[in-house]
Amino acid sequence: MLKWLFRRRDALPDSAQACFQIGTGLAQRGELEQAIALLRRAIELEPGHAAAHHNLGSACRDRGERQAALGAYREAARLAPKFAEAHYGIGLMLVEERSYEEALASLRRAIELSPRLAEARFQAGNAHMGLGNWQAALGEFKAAIAAQPDYAEARWARAMSHLPAVYGVGTDPAERRRAFAAELKALGKWFAATRRADAYLAVAVHQPFYLAYQEEPNRELLAQYGALCAGQMGLWQSRAGLAPPAKRARGKPRIGIVSAHIYEHSVWAALARGWVERLAARSELHIFHLGTRADAETAFARKRASQFHAGARPFDQWARLIHAAGADLLIYPEIGMDATTAKLASMRLAPVQAASWGHPETTGLPTIEYYLSAEALEPADAQANYTEKLVALPNLGCSLLPAREQSGEFAGLEPSQEELLLICPGTAFKYAPQHDWVLAEIAKRLPSSRLVFFRSRPETLADKLRERLRDSFRRARVDFERHVVFIPWQTPGAFRALLRRAALYLDTIGFSGFNSAVQALECGLPIVAREGRFLRGRLASGPLRHIGLAELVAASDEAYVELAVALAGDLERRGELRRRIESGRERLFRDPAPLDALERFVETVVS
Numbered sequence: 001m002l003k004w005l006f007r008r009r010d011a012l013p014d015s016a017q018a019c020f021q022i023g024t025g026l027a028q029r030g031e032l033e034q035a036i037a038l039l040r041r042a043i044e045l046e047p048g049h050a051a052a053h054h055n056l057g058s059a060c061r062d063r064g065e066r067q068a069a070l071g072a073y074r075e076a077a078r079l080a081p082k083f084a085e086a087h088y089g090i091g092l093m094l095v096e097e098r099s100y101e102e103a104l105a106s107l108r109r110a111i112e113l114s115p116r117l118a119e120a121r122f123q124a125g126n127a128h129m130g131l132g133n134w135q136a137a138l139g140e141f142k143a144a145i146a147a148q149p150d151y152a153e154a155r156w157a158r159a160m161s162h163l164p165a166v167y168g169v170g171t172d173p174a175e176r177r178r179a180f181a182a183e184l185k186a187l188g189k190w191f192a193a194t195r196r197a198d199a200y201l202a203v204a205v206h207q208p209f210y211l212a213y214q215e216e217p218n219r220e221l222l223a224q225y226g227a228l229c230a231g232q233m234g235l236w237q238s239r240a241g242l243a244p245p246a247k248r249a250r251g252k253p254r255i256g257i258v259s260a261h262i263y264e265h266s267v268w269a270a271l272a273r274g275w276v277e278r279l280a281a282r283s284e285l286h287i288f289h290l291g292t293r294a295d296a297e298t299a300f301a302r303k304r305a306s307q308f309h310a311g312a313r314p315f316d317q318w319a320r321l322i323h324a325a326g327a328d329l330l331i332y333p334e335i336g337m338d339a340t341t342a343k344l345a346s347m348r349l350a351p352v353q354a355a356s357w358g359h360p361e362t363t364g365l366p367t368i369e370y371y372l373s374a375e376a377l378e379p380a381d382a383q384a385n386y387t388e389k390l391v392a393l394p395n396l397g398c399s400l401l402p403a404r405e406q407s408g409e410f411a412g413l414e415p416s417q418e419e420l421l422l423i424c425p426g427t428a429f430k431y432a433p434q435h436d437w438v439l440a441e442i443a444k445r446l447p448s449s450r451l452v453f454f455r456s457r458p459e460t461l462a463d464k465l466r467e468r469l470r471d472s473f474r475r476a477r478v479d480f481e482r483h484v485v486f487i488p489w490q491t492p493g494a495f496r497a498l499l500r501r502a503a504l505y506l507d508t509i510g511f512s513g514f515n516s517a518v519q520a521l522e523c524g525l526p527i528v529a530r531e532g533r534f535l536r537g538r539l540a541s542g543p544l545r546h547i548g549l550a551e552l553v554a555a556s557d558e559a560y561v562e563l564a565v566a567l568a569g570d571l572e573r574r575g576e577l578r579r580r581i582e583s584g585r586e587r588l589f590r591d592p593a594p595l596d597a598l599e600r601f602v603e604t605v606v607s
Contacts, residue, residue, distance in 0.1 A: 012041045057070070057072030088117060152199040156203070167464075209337065229343075234347065248328060254328045256327035256350060257276065257287050271398050287302075315343045396543060426511075430508040436472035446569070526567060
């Protein structure tokens with residue numbers, strides 16, 4: 001009755017308080033369209049009703065209308081400057097937009113007004129994590145727990161906050177790893193003892209994403225983490241009545257691809273696009289786009305899918321939708337970067353489930369049977385690194401398309417003709433402190449070199465890396481300002497222009513680049529790579545070996561330095577390498593072998 005009634009504007013109550021109370025009740029029940037109509041009517045009748053503005057903001061947020069939510073929260077705070085929850089709402093929305101500094105200002109005001117507002121402490125911790133300040137984040141999460149001891153999300157986040165994004169001067173990665181391991185164990189004990197029915201909400205509020213950037217075996221730790229995720233999400237799934245699906249009777253394979261990155265993104269370009277193109281022709285393909293971004297690549301996927309699902313939804317709606325699709329096989333191109341993806345992957349929503357190397361690390365999840373990787377990217381003993389059964393597809397494991405040619409001019413740098421530009425392409429968290437000496441030594445031995453780094457958002461991470469490198473260069477007695485520059489993040493066309501101008505591409509050690517390395521090879525730029533112990537450290541060495549340039553792959557940090565110095569000082573050799581890259585790089589693209597093997601894998605596991 002209410003749903004029909006509130007479609008008619010003249011049927012809305014003419015009392016602001018009645019509209020406010022009914023609208024608030026509907027919002028709490030999830031009937032957001034009617035709730036928003038009533039709360040807006042309350043504001044129309046009483047523009048100074050701060051609580052109505054606040055509750056409107058919360059309803060808009062739950063509906064995915066972020067800008068409307070932020071505007072409503074701001075108006076509530078303007079009308080009632082001491083309304084702590086309104087300032088918290090502003091901070092919450094700004095954290096979601098990754099405007100962390102601005103978010104902290106609002107959250108600090110909320111905490112000042114209500115020191116035991118645990119949610120504000122939690123979001124302040126999230127903002128500090130986004131800015132790379134793990135110590136401050138840890139303090140806020142502890143304060144949130146002190147204010148609300150059963151705050152599962154804060155306990156989960158506290159454990160994850162022991163892994164910094166970028167290590168500052170004096171922070172020991174091994175010590176942080178030990179602290180994380182201890183916290184993870186304690187977290188498991190707390191969850192085993194808690195009686196909170198909604199403890200599952202904590203799963204993946206933060207993930208051990210930065211563990212992968214330590215060149216250490218992570219299987220044991222991630223298996224503990226995966227068991228914790230699967231345990232909590234399995235309880236939710238059971239309560240929700242979503243029984244683990246049984247295999248269907250034999251028929252056309254029904255494949256689901258679940259990802260927040262069905263748009264022009266590195267995960268899509270490297271992996272999912274080729275899968276979609278091939279699997280759509282030979283199976284009933286269901287695509288679940290968990291993200292909100294859309295572009296021409298999203299349209300490409302939509303056109304080829306038998307069923308395409310997208311839009312802002314909470315994880316429980318996605319879980320029911322995916323479960324109802326009855327897929328024989330679910331493939332997650334990445335698990336570890338997106339919270340909703342991690343929650344869903346922690347459940348049994350199809351008889352067979354697989355992950356791949358969009359985040360190049362084992363998931364640790366007992367709900368994932370297979371890990372789709374690549375022969376050219378894995379060491380000989382790779383299975384030991386995975387809790388899943390490793391399926392190494394041929395060659396690079398994917399079928400890439402050449403990038404569309406884009407023009408542009410790079411910004412923030414005016415090199416002289418004599419300068420040797422050495423491109424250091426990784427985001428700040430890819431640079432592990434134990435390898436800083438490598439960069440200082442290369443600069444020391446190449447007086448005319450300039451190492452070019454990039455400032456990605458949030459720029460505080462680049463600032464922390466810059467200070468740590470400056471300290472390393474100082475100890476090596478190398479002029480940091482002369483040899484190092486951090487420039488703005490470039491457009492794709494500008495980045496390619498810079499690659500064409502550069503002398504060398506210095507791949508990150510321990511966790512290398514894939515898409516950026518392929519771009520460098522497309523531009524004919526020689527790469528210096530150090531082959532890592534794990535998949536994540538072989539994403540550049542694999543393509544180099546694949547096109548016959550194994551001599552650009554170093555076996556140690558010391559060999560990496562020697563190779564970079566030798567190549568930078570030998571213009572003729574670099575020219576010869578450019579010619580070999582140009583003649584061999586076509587082998588990187590449109591490779592049918594991985595897709596043929598993927599089809600065989602699908603046929604095997606589905607039948």
